[in-house]
Amino acid sequence: MAIRRGERILMRGNEAIAQAALDAGCRAYFGYPITPQNQIPEYFAAHMPEVGGVFIQAESEVAAINMVYGAAAAGVRAMTTSSSPGISLKQEGLSYMAESELPCVVVNIMRGGSGLGNIAPAQADYFQAVKGGGHGDYRTLVFAGWSVQELYDLTRDSFDIADRYRNPVMVLGDALLGQMMEPIILPQDVIDPDDLPPKPWATNGAKGRPRNIINSLYIDPADLEQVNLRLQARYDEAARREVRYAGEHLEGARLALIAYGTAARVSISAVEEGRAAGLPVGLFRPISLYPFPSREIAALAEQVEAILVVELSLGQLVEDVRLAVEGRCPVHLYGLSGGIVPTPAEVLQKIEPLMAETRA
Amino acid sequence: MSMEEGTRTSVLFERPRALEPVRMHYCPGCTHGIVHRLVAEVMDELDLAERAVGIASVGCAVFAYNYFACDMVEAAHGRAPAVAVGVKRVRPDLFVFTYQGDGDLAAIGIAETIHAAARADNISIVFVNNAVFGMTGGQMAPTTLPGMKTSTTPYGRDPKAAGNPIRVCELLSALDGPAYLARVSVTNPQRVREAKRAIRKAFEAQLKGLGFSLVEVLSTCPTRWAMPPQKALKWLDDNMAAYYPIKEFVVAEGLLEEK
Ligand SMILES: Cc1ncc(C[n+]2csc(CCOP(=O)(O)OP(=O)(O)O)c2C)c(N)n1
């Protein structure tokens, strides 16, 4: 299939994610079906053969992430995707990959939880994504888009970032972003895996070099501490280099909404309606959720009188916002759960009384 | 006269090149060491070390990555077949094998094992069945014999409460994927020679692209069985070999020896 590049085409979020991986030189995909992300494995099943890559519908999410572990160990750009319950099953593998310093990209098209929950859009896996998820002293780098184009761009960049930090990178979407169709422009240039920098650490046959070992077992605590400090140094570097965010209507704002993904999309409509009604309100949108734009939010807290966090979970993002704000201004929460997405009017209803407070 | 003075004309016995010259951590009399040696000898014979990737598993053999002189990946408990599949599918030119115990392969990792076999994934598994969880202190394994005492079956394994043992080769024989399945033991020189032949066939199955291969090695765990090594070998012959028949289960046509 010849895909049109350099011009606006319509694409579903899930398909854009898969195409982004192919364009980034990803040549190994392993996944297990779960709604609402099934178009991703289906897209790979159709298009991975065209580029000579590997597609396996694994027997479980556990197997899938461990196949990713093997492919990444062999030096190939590899990916798995799932939705909330399946992402829970991948956490052991992610912990092993982080400690073994292996890159990979994982996408979570979040659905309502906990448990089996439902297949509606939600953001309740925020803690799991940004605080580690699996056991141990590691992090995944986490990015969240709010449009089909941004999901494409972030997924593509995530492969470079994963390789740079030798660490798993997670892209967060949700049932709405994964399913919706939007115009998108695919860039002309795509990455040929043969042009990527070599990975001298890969286990791909010890011919003409000392053998490589990929491992996360360090019996001596001093050795394990060294590895964990090395990981931490990388996370510190990521905090300096990889923070991403966007601001809308923040000039002169007295109230700032903070939201990501679908919650941000609803919030921007509310903000625009508010602005049209003369309310000085703006939106700050974290794009990297780990590293978190803490410095930028601290600066924002100096500038506005109050912050309203809008999230499709009952108080997860707001914790990181409060840690960043450190009491500089009041931080309010509008949290929804179970797959409920508010309307812009409902968000505006939360904005209005807070505006009245700031004016008083 | 010292050795250096040049009287040595032929080497009768030496460490396989595919084994690192390091001390192993296995208990005295543990047959893990013999199995390592056989794997390494076959790797030498087939000249595999420079294109091999071994997958170590979680169990007493977790440190296999320190012993095999080739690229090694240490997998999570039970996931070695999935990791091997990941390596092999993206680099079919590599030789990929796992080394797993019975807890790793037949308990927590049985799904990954069955599905790798069913997909005919072109990997080789060396499966060490010692009927217990050695590393964690001798608890019941899926392969623990009925009546056998372990630290979690202190009155002997009662199949009514603790279930029945799993015969892995028989289970996998029901699938179309495997190219080579054999059960061997290493309790005497004759058995050791047969075991090596089986490992070689398994590796050749992969080199010929025939699909999944697995060699189950009945093995002793003198420490957790609380027996001296000699008695453990005899106990294996008398009890384990009776429950787990030593034989070839599947031999793909492409492996049959030319007459
Ligand atoms: C997820 C997980 N569960 C449990 C363990 C603990 N554990 C380590 S080894 C092992 C069993 C090993 O037994 P086996 O595979 O038979 O190998 P052996 O030690 O007998 O050679 C267990 C349960 C672990 N490391 N990871």
Ligand code: SF4
């Ligand atoms: S505990 Fe058993 S299996 Fe483990 S090294 Fe000792 S004898 Fe071998």
